Amino acid sequence: MKQKITLKKIAKEFGVSISTVSKALKDSPEISLEVKERIQAFAEYYHYKPNSLALNLRNQKTKTIGVIIPEIVHHFFTKVITGIEKLANDKGYNVMICVSNESYEKEVLNMEMLANGVVDGIIASVSKETEEKDDYRHFNELINNGIPLVMFDRVVDQINCNKVIADDKGGAFLAAEQLLKNGCSKIALITTPDYVTVGHERKEGYVKALTENNIEINNDLIIEVDDKLSIEEQVSSLFKGDFVPDGIFAVNEIYAATVMTVARSFGYHVPDDIEVIGFTDGVISEFTTPSLSTVAQHGRTMGQKALELLLDEIDSQDVQYQHKTHIIKTDLKIRNSTKKVQFHN
Amino acid sequence: MKQKITLKKIAKEFGVSISTVSKALKDSPEISLEVKERIQAFAEYYHYKPNSLALNLRNQKTKTIGVIIPEIVHHFFTKVITGIEKLANDKGYNVMICVSNESYEKEVLNMEMLANGVVDGIIASVSKETEEKDDYRHFNELINNGIPLVMFDRVVDQINCNKVIADDKGGAFLAAEQLLKNGCSKIALITTPDYVTVGHERKEGYVKALTENNIEINNDLIIEVDDKLSIEEQVSSLFKGDFVPDGIFAVNEIYAATVMTVARSFGYHVPDDIEVIGFTDGVISEFTTPSLSTVAQHGRTMGQKALELLLDEIDSQDVQYQHKTHIIKTDLKIRNSTKKVQFHN
Numbered sequence: 001m002k003q004k005i006t007l008k009k010i011a012k013e014f015g016v017s018i019s020t021v022s023k024a025l026k027d028s029p030e031i032s033l034e035v036k037e038r039i040q041a042f043a044e045y046y047h048y049k050p051n052s053l054a055l056n057l058r059n060q061k062t063k064t065i066g067v068i069i070p071e072i073v074h075h076f077f078t079k080v081i082t083g084i085e086k087l088a089n090d091k092g093y094n095v096m097i098c099v100s101n102e103s104y105e106k107e108v109l110n111m112e113m114l115a116n117g118v119v120d121g122i123i124a125s126v127s128k129e130t131e132e133k134d135d136y137r138h139f140n141e142l143i144n145n146g147i148p149l150v151m152f153d154r155v156v157d158q159i160n161c162n163k164v165i166a167d168d169k170g171g172a173f174l175a176a177e178q179l180l181k182n183g184c185s186k187i188a189l190i191t192t193p194d195y196v197t198v199g200h201e202r203k204e205g206y207v208k209a210l211t212e213n214n215i216e217i218n219n220d221l222i223i224e225v226d227d228k229l230s231i232e233e234q235v236s237s238l239f240k241g242d243f244v245p246d247g248i249f250a251v252n253e254i255y256a257a258t259v260m261t262v263a264r265s266f267g268y269h270v271p272d273d274i275e276v277i278g279f280t281d282g283v284i285s286e287f288t289t290p291s292l293s294t295v296a297q298h299g300r301t302m303g304q305k306a307l308e309l310l311l312d313e314i315d316s317q318d319v320q321y322q323h324k325t326h327i328i329k330t331d332l333k334i335r336n337s338t339k340k341v342q343f344h345n
Numbered sequence: 346m347k348q349k350i351t352l353k354k355i356a357k358e359f360g361v362s363i364s365t366v367s368k369a370l371k372d373s374p375e376i377s378l379e380v381k382e383r384i385q386a387f388a389e390y391y392h393y394k395p396n397s398l399a400l401n402l403r404n405q406k407t408k409t410i411g412v413i414i415p416e417i418v419h420h421f422f423t424k425v426i427t428g429i430e431k432l433a434n435d436k437g438y439n440v441m442i443c444v445s446n447e448s449y450e451k452e453v454l455n456m457e458m459l460a461n462g463v464v465d466g467i468i469a470s471v472s473k474e475t476e477e478k479d480d481y482r483h484f485n486e487l488i489n490n491g492i493p494l495v496m497f498d499r500v501v502d503q504i505n506c507n508k509v510i511a512d513d514k515g516g517a518f519l520a521a522e523q524l525l526k527n528g529c530s531k532i533a534l535i536t537t538p539d540y541v542t543v544g545h546e547r548k549e550g551y552v553k554a555l556t557e558n559n560i561e562i563n564n565d566l567i568i569e570v571d572d573k574l575s576i577e578e579q580v581s582s583l584f585k586g587d588f589v590p591d592g593i594f595a596v597n598e599i600y601a602a603t604v605m606t607v608a609r610s611f612g613y614h615v616p617d618d619i620e621v622i623g624f625t626d627g628v629i630s631e632f633t634t635p636s637l638s639t640v641a642q643h644g645r646t647m648g649q650k651a652l653e654l655l656l657d658e659i660d661s662q663d664v665q666y667q668h669k670t671h672i673i674k675t676d677l678k679i680r681n682s683t684k685k686v687q688f689h690n
Binding site: 064073074075078081085089094095096097098099106109118261283288 | 434
């Protein structure tokens, strides 16, 4: 059996973009005759049929939604899916989930598979590798093929589609401000590499809170965690120098739970010596000791909103459809990793 | 647009099984002429085409595997998926995941959607509602349509397919035996309702360990948790009577983490007063205080094995293909919720 051929494989073969292949196969005047002929001959040889099956199905609603998430062992993403599933059930839609596993290559493959006549629309959160490569042509290809797309959480400015994001910056600002109010002055940040948009946004919120309170940003107190290495080792540098933090804001709950364990191993007590606030409010936060104060991210609401926007676009007859970015408010859930401070006016 | 019609909807309309509809549409002599004519007329009216698109695609490999899991906010199931994804990547297969959300109805819909020409085979774990209804006709329908199926974790005896299960009984036996060795004599069991096969199996392991050690089973120490009610309230009965346990085996990590919190609220210390062992070794176990000793279930290995068996059947040319049940060994991971007892020979 010949290998199944896809737009992507043809693009690779000729070293051109997927969009060029698509245009060549549609005999677009934008593409040179020579390139068109070579691509068309190749596609014919491999029995690639862009206009048959996929496009037949395209006119028919499948009542199925595709979702692409970067990771599956991740409470936030699974919460978003429960929100999508809930509304999908109510509206009579099925949901198919694919995992990019933070890989650009898999994200493109997942998208191609879902778009190939199976789904009416796609909800996606971008993989870290895609953000690092800064290559989003597959998303544009999808949109050019008339398949509605909603991006959530990790979204991309240059793609024109509906988007749902958490108020990452606002949530981080709340967390850092709470630590300041509680009396902390040496506040560390445990975050992702800066190309991860949510990490970038949360760092901005942290910087804003400190700056507004006239506290200088100290880069020794900012750790950008590389998930491929030991988190324990990376955060333990905070406790080795002379300038040990009295407050820590971590941009996800694994970082927060881990730093509490590491702080304890260095003899520090949370929250008496060091107060900690996490982000997400996932499944771990309530089972740590002390239980974790955290920014709550409302993944379920985000999922529901994403599907709402997707169905809105699927059902829209408007050729001038205007895309929206919906921001889900974040708020603080105070548990026991911060001090119970009484504020007076 | 007419509503999309499916085997299931036709079956419902006529109050017959999906398999009867399938046979009627294939003009099987097993079905009476009258029933066949009525079903065929109905299918024709709704443009149902069992032999066209789906069967066309059926002859073509899609290089895609469907996975149906009962819950998505569940570390064990997501671990199984990472195992499936890993091997699928290596073998050039894509994976589509659907969630039944513990609903029989959704499980049937998911299966119908995946089977409808999209996937080469399905890996599934049965929903609790399906186990409760004890109705597995949709699985047989799938198999009758020539689509290979592998069941994992929650499997069904009467379905003839490849299966992968954890050694639930053996793992539970190990856990209860460890508590006995450590000196516990009043060992409680926190489990699921008995119709959930894994709960049933784990209870059997617990009963076996106690019985072999001449300890009578005390039903006051066995709690079958109803997940729709508060777990805290249900397990707190253990600490209210005169016969408080000195050891607790919980069949999953949420039950185990919760019972530790509740025991502490009653003034008991884990592990000094009460030792606790959980099951699964999910994401919570290492972040509880004390960290949780647990039976490790090796979800990732289970996922890899399930896909291995599925691909084996997909690639097999053998008409006499023999199905296998593969058992994944479980073992104990001792952390700090049990005492460190030194054993001497």
